[in-house]
Amino acid sequence: MSRTLIVGGGIAGLTAAWDLAGADRAVTLVESADRLGGAVGVHHLAGLAVDAGAEAFATRSTAVPRLVEELGLQSAIVEPRPDGAWLRLPDVAAPMPPTGILGIPADPHGEEVVRLIGAEAAALAAQDLTADVAAWRGREGVTLGEVVRDRMGEAVLERLVTPIVSGVHSARADDLDLETAAPGLFAAMLREGSLARAVAAVKAQAPAGSAVQSLHGGLNTLIAAFAEQLPRRGARGVDVRLGRRVDSLPVLLTELAEEDAGPVTDVVLAVDAPTAARLAGGLVELPDAGEHDGDDGRTGGRQADGDDGRDAPRAGRGVALVSMVLDAPELDGRPRGTGMLVAPSTPGVAAKAMTHASAKWEWLDAACGPGRHLVRLSYGRVTDVPGSGVLGFASSDEELLAAAAVDVGALFDRSIAAEQILDADVVRWQKALPRSAAGQAGQIERLRAGLREAPADPAAGLPRLHAAGSWFAGTGLARVVPDARAVAGEILAT
Numbered sequence: 064m065s066r067t068l069i070v071g072g073g074i075a076g077l078t079a080a081w082d083l084a085g086a087d088r089a090v091t092l093v094e095s096a097d098r099l100g101g102a103v104g105v106h107h108l109a110g111l112a113v114d115a116g117a118e119a120f121a122t123r124s125t126a127v128p129r130l131v132e133e134l135g136l137q138s139a140i141v142e143p144r145p146d147g148a149w150l151r152l153p154d155v156a157a158p159m160p161p162t163g164i165l166g167i168p169a170d171p172h173g174e175e176v177v178r179l180i181g182a183e184a185a186a187l188a189a190q191d192l193t194a195d196v197a198a199w200r201g202r203e204g205v206t207l208g209e210v211v212r213d214r215m216g217e218a219v220l221e222r223l224v225t226p227i228v229s230g231v232h233s234a235r236a237d238d239l240d241l242e243t244a245a246p247g248l249f250a251a252m253l254r255e256g257s258l259a260r261a262v263a264a265v266k267a268q269a270p271a272g273s274a275v276q277s278l279h280g281g282l283n284t285l286i287a288a289f290a291e292q293l294p295r296r297g298a299r300g301v302d303v304r305l306g307r308r309v310d311s312l313p314v315l316l317t318e319l320a321e322e323d324a325g326p327v328t329d330v331v332l333a334v335d336a337p338t339a340a341r342l343a344g345g346l347v348e349l350p351d352a353g354e355h356d357g358d359d360g361r362t363g364g365r366q367a368d369g370d371d372g373r374d375a376p377r378a379g380r381g382v383a384l385v386s387m388v389l390d391a392p393e394l395d396g397r398p399r400g401t402g403m404l405v406a407p408s409t410p411g412v413a414a415k416a417m418t419h420a421s422a423k424w425e426w427l428d429a430a431c432g433p434g435r436h437l438v439r440l441s442y443g444r445v446t447d448v449p450g451s452g453v454l455g456f457a458s459s460d461e462e463l464l465a466a467a468a469v470d471v472g473a474l475f476d477r478s479i480a481a482e483q484i485l486d487a488d489v490v491r492w493q494k495a496l497p498r499s500a501a502g503q504a505g506q507i508e509r510l511r512a513g514l515r516e517a518p519a520d521p522a523a524g525l526p527r528l529h530a531a532g533s534w535f536a537g538t539g540l541a542r543v544v545p546d547a548r549a550v551a552g553e554i555l556a557t
């Protein structure tokens with residue numbers, strides 16, 4: 064009886080395990096943390112269990128809703144309140160233009176656009192509607208930054224796009240491959256003859272309703288469902304082993320062979336790419352994945368997704384999140400919608416984004432109780448220079464908590480006293496954030512191909528190797544889930 068070994072119990076590993084066990088394959092899943100879920104984490108504040116990492120999934124594909132349904136959670140699917148988020152710029156705070164993609168407006172003349180960038184810059188951006196796109200034809204690998212700058216000008220890039228790209232995607236617009244960041248947008252621009260019309264066209268193709276959904280109780284309830292159901296999934300159930308960090312595949316494979324539970328024919332490395340390369344390198348020879356680098360220093364505190372990330376390909380700089388429960392009835396009116404994205408160099412605010420989580424999700428509002436609110440502030444931009452004293456991933460809990468206490472008042476434009484903060488917690492993420500720099504995509508593709516083509520002889524104890532997860536599929540559940548299912552499909556086909 065053959066079995067599959069899955070290393071990593073994030074959403075990728077869990078999804079692959081779900082499909083393999085569902086087809087009655089024997090599966091052993093090994094996770095270093097003492098809980099499943101990886102970047103779909105949970106923490107507890109003021110008696111509430113709330114998402115500590117990912118909090119929603121994109122609805123542009125049906126992949127995640129389908130999985131949610133298979134786990135029996137379809138009735139728990141919720142949509143955010145439609146309020147939308149705000150932008151905080153150095154000189155103005157206003158709601159974000161409602162019809163944009165990554166901050167690129169579909170209507171450069173729109174009222175919200177003019178309010179945020181001014182009439183002159185809006186008129187410049189509107190030249191996109193008539194300027195020829197011919198110079199872009201035949202171009203490949205273009206970045207979000209260069210296209211926006213050329214078509215709509217620096218103000219749209221700096222004031223509308225950068226806060227979103229840096230706050231939500233932890234990336235720099237000039238580093239982000241446009242096709243990866245907004246699939247189909249570049250082709251639509253060439254077709255429509257305008258970036259704004261391309262945004263409108265791509266938006267029109269999106270399914271009706273909210274762009275994201277989540278689950279009543281938080282996305283972490285999906286992980287709880289996996290944890291409960293996987294051990295009895297299919298004829299064999301998944302053998303889940305928590306608290307076991309894999310440092311050497313040969314050592315683990317030898318251990319498993321001694322258990323007499325059947326030879327491991329396939330290994331799914333559902334971990335970050337540096338770890339996947341290191342683990343696979345202990346078993347087979349791989350093409351060189353790149354150079355070492357050590358600019359990810361941090362001091363103290365708790366990191367939710369493991370340490371280091373110094374091998375290549377590299378992790379992004381990492382983010383630190385501060386969640387707080389506030390006793391603040393003055394926020395009942397949701398004065399900043401579902402939250403705020405903050406432009407770099409905004410005086411008096413160190414955070415790059417704030418989610419007013421209890422304004423965004425009705426169930427959470429009810430769970431918090433009257434007058435109480437849950438907010439989450441994030442720190443650490445890709446543009447920060449390590450060691451420059453800017454608050455981020457490497458800052459201590461004390462520094463982050465003190466900054467968040469000030470920032471929350473500045474962002475809501477209301478004074479929030481220290482005694483109104485009923486509870487607070489800091490979580491750090493690094494490995495869950497692949498570096499988006501140009502060139503990394505090629506490195507990752509080479510690594511995945513190297514794993515696929517590595518010599519394998521399952522009968523002689525050398526299993527086939529597979530990679531899954533956000534480093535290989537792209538960030539976000541909507542990318543990770545279908546990719547992990549495809550990997551499971553490949554294994555089932557052999």
Ligand SMILES: Cc1cc2nc3c(=O)[nH]c(=O)nc-3n(C[C@H](O)[C@H](O)[C@H](O)COP(=O)(O)OP(=O)(O)OC[C@H]3O[C@@H](n4cnc5c(N)ncnc54)[C@H](O)[C@@H]3O)c2cc1C
Pocket residue numbers: 070071072073074075076093094095096099100101102103115116117118119120121307308309310333334335338368369382384492494495496531532533534537538539540541543
């Ligand atoms: C703060 C934050 C917010 C996000 N928000 C959203 C969102 O709202 N919507 C969305 O779609 N996406 C969001 N994302 C992205 C999304 O969470 C990730 O793309 C996705 O969860 C990655 O899943 P994964 O299984 O590939 O990796 P991970 O979740 O990172 O899982 C990898 C697992 O492997 C384990 N592991 C690593 N090394 C070893 C080892 N040597 N031995 C054993 N186990 C090991 C880790 O402990 C971890 O559990 C967010 C990410 C972060 C960090």
